[in-house]
Each structure stands twice: as structure tokens, then as C-alpha cells.
Amino acid sequence: MSSIFFNSCLNISCRMISCLTCLVVFSLFVSQCHGGCAEVDSLTEAVAGEGFLLGCISCKKREEVSAQATVDWYFKPLEEEEFRHIFHYDHPTAVVLHEDFSERLQWKGTLNDDVQIGAVYIQNVTFNDSGTYHCTFHRTLFLPLQNEKVVVEKEVELTVVAVANRELTAVIAEIVMYVLIVVLQLWLVVVMVYCYKKIWDDHEAREARKALKAEGSLLGSKGNCDGVQAE
Known part of the structure; x- marks a missing residue:
């Protein structure tokens, strides 16, 4: 009986730990999953010699309205005053327009006419890639009465470093993960102690009941023996 109760407690504990673990994992990754379009700022630090994704997102206010958009990227190095036109995307054509980025820029955005994600990927980043990147959407909204043209502009200040610095969010996430692990372990110890005590x-x-039963049997037997002697 005790082994069955212990196994039941252990199974319940394992199921609860599994559920909590799933919730933790889900909470860590849920921010990466989204329905529709969400405007997220680009990262701003790249590592020399590695690749880097320049993010640029422009969501439509009304998803049901059909549209067509083109995307242009411009780049201004740290010590210069003017922007260079480096990339143009007009579905399905992607064109690199500056020799410094020749064969290094790759389109990673929306793969249809209705462009909302205008990201580009820089291969083999160099320190010369540090500077300001300007992303421009030229969007045409196809409305019933009259088409509407919209221009959306965004900028990314990119810094190229030799070694990646850990993001504050990554540090916080790691600390939270270790705290949760410690809490779950302590909770498991408490459950095990409770089950053992139970x-x-x-x-x-059960031993007390056995002792009482044995004592009762002994007294009954002694009474029977006394009755036999009395006769």
C-alpha cells in the first residue's frame, strides 16, 4: 500500500514538473511566435566576419486591404554625410546597387508584392559596415475609390564589434531560467518530504493498529485460558 501511494505521489510530482517545464519553455519562445504582422526593431550590433540580419518591418493598418510595395536600403558610413543607395527590391527582383555590398546582400523579407517585412541579410560583416542604414517602403494601397500611396522610413544604427556582447535580455532570461530550476528542485524536495511523511x-x-489487534487477541486468549482454569 505504501509503495502504491509513493508511486502515485511521484507520478503526480513528475506530471506537475513536466507541465511547469512546458510553461517555462513556452514563455521563453512565445515572444517569437506571432500571428500577422508585428513591427519589431532590428538588432544593432554585428560581429565582424559573421552574418547579420538588418530588420525593417512596416505593417499595414488594415490587413484586408490589398497592396503592393517596393523596398529600398540606403547606407551612410560613420565618417560620411551622404547616404548610398545599396539595395532595391521589387518583387520578385532583388538588386544590389553598390559594389561594397556586391554578393553580400540577400533578401530575407516578404516574398510577394505585398511586402511588409523588408529585411536583408549581410554576409561576412566588416568594420566598414558600421554606420546608419535607412530602409524605405513605397507602398500603394488599392482602395475602392482611389489608390493611396504611402512612404514609410526607418533607420538602423549598426555597430560592428570584434566579439559579441551579451544582450541584457539574454542575461535576464538565463538568470530567470536558473531561478526557475532552483525553485522547481526545492518544490520537488518539499513534495518528496511530504510524500515520505505521509x-x-x-x-x-498501521503498526499501531496491528499492535492493538495483537494486544486484543492476546487479552482474549488469556481470558479464555482463565475461564478454562476456573472450571
Whole structure:
């Protein structure tokens, strides 16, 4: 009986831990999953010699309205005053327009006419890639009465470093993860202690009942023996 109760407690504990673990994992990754379009700022630090994704997102206010958009990227180095036109996307054509980025820029945005994600990927980043990147959407909204043209502009200040610096959010996420692990372990210890105490109490009660039953049997036997002697 005690082994069955112990296994039941252990199974319940394992199921609860599994559920909590799933919730933790889900909470860590849920921010990456979204329905529709969400305007997220681009990262701003790249590592020399590696690749980097320049993010640029412009969501439509009304998804049901059909549209067509083109995307242009411009780049201004740190010590210069003017922007260079480096990239143009007009579905399905992607064109690199500056020799410094020749064969290094790759389109990673929306793959249809209704462009909302205008991201580009820079291969083999160099320190010369540090500077200001300007992203421009030229969008045409196809409305019933009259088409509407919209221009959306965004900028990314990119810094190229030799070694990646850890993001504050990554540090916080790691700390939270370790705290949750410690809390779950402590919670498991508490559950195990509770189950052991419950099993021990049941065992003590069962032994007490056995002792009382044995004592009752002994007294009954002694009474029978006294009755026989009295006769």
C-alpha cells in the first residue's frame, strides 16, 4: 500500500514538473511566435566576419486591404554625410546597387508584392559596415475609390564589434531560467518530504493498529485460558 501511494505521489510530482517545464519553455519562445504582422526593431550590433540580419518591418493598418510595395536600403558610413543607395527590391527582383555590398546582400523579407517585412541579410560583416542604414517602403494601397500611396522610413544604427556582447535580455532570461530550476528542485524536495511523511504516518498508524489487534487477541486468549482454569 505504501509503495502504491509513493508511486502515485511521484507520478503526480513528475506530471506537475513536466507541465511547469512546458510553461517555462513556452514563455521563453512565445515572444517569437506571432500571428500577422508585428513591427519589431532590428538588432544593432554585428560581429565582424559573421552574418547579420538588418530588420525593417512596416505593417499595414488594415490587413484586408490589398497592396503592393517596393523596398529600398540606403547606407551612410560613420565618417560620411551622404547616404548610398545599396539595395532595391521589387518583387520578385532583388538588386544590389553598390559594389561594397556586391554578393553580400540577400533578401530575407516578404516574398510577394505585398511586402511588409523588408529585411536583408549581410554576409561576412566588416568594420566598414558600421554606420546608419535607412530602409524605405513605397507602398500603394488599392482602395475602392482611389489608390493611396504611402512612404514609410526607418533607420538602423549598426555597430560592428570584434566579439559579441551579451544582450541584457539574454542575461535576464538565463538568470530567470536558473531561478526557475532552483525553485522547481526545492518544490520537488518539499513534495518528496511530504510524500515520505505521509507514508511514514500511514506506516505508524498501521503498526499501531496491528499492535492493538495483537494486544486484543492476546487479552482474549488469556481470558479464555482463565475461564478454562476456573472450571
